[in-house]
Amino acid sequence: MGKILLVEDNEVNQIVFEGMLTQLGYQLDIAANGEQGVEMWKQEDYDIIFMDLQMPIMNGIEATKIIRSLEKPDMHQPIIALTANALDEDENTCLEAGMDAFMTKPLDMKLLKETLSLLVV
Numbered sequence: 785m786g787k788i789l790l791v792e793d794n795e796v797n798q799i800v801f802e803g804m805l806t807q808l809g810y811q812l813d814i815a816a817n818g819e820q821g822v823e824m825w826k827q828e829d830y831d832i833i834f835m836d837l838q839m840p841i842m843n844g845i846e847a848t849k850i851i852r853s854l855e856k857p858d859m860h861q862p863i864i865a866l867t868a869n870a871l872d873e874d875e876n877t878c879l880e881a882g883m884d885a886f887m888t889k890p891l892d893m894k895l896l897k898e899t900l901s902l903l904v905v
């Protein structure tokens with residue numbers, strides 16, 4: 785199946801997400817912060833990036849803005865925000881930064897499958 789980049793600083797969340805995606809048949813790379821995520825994205829093609837919002841060094845909003853500024857005109861990297869915050873203003877901030885979707889933690893397997901089926905070809 786597809787290749788996914790998880791940009792998430794919390795090790796427990798990394799393990800949980802890896803287990804869910806492995807169960808669904810996806811290959812996963814993990815970055816511990818936005819800066820590392822941007823560098824990994826520059827080196828590898830990913831079907832989707834799941835981007836945590838609150839991380840040290842570089843947060844998910846900043847990382848998304850950098851990725852969007854570096855995309856070629858004929859390219860669009862799907863980026864899904866991951867956050868424990870579920871406020872409308874948080875979702876609006878993510879969408880304004882260029883993210884394609886917004887998911888709250890803890891992740892629900894059914895919603896994850898539905899989201900992936902819509903975004904991964």
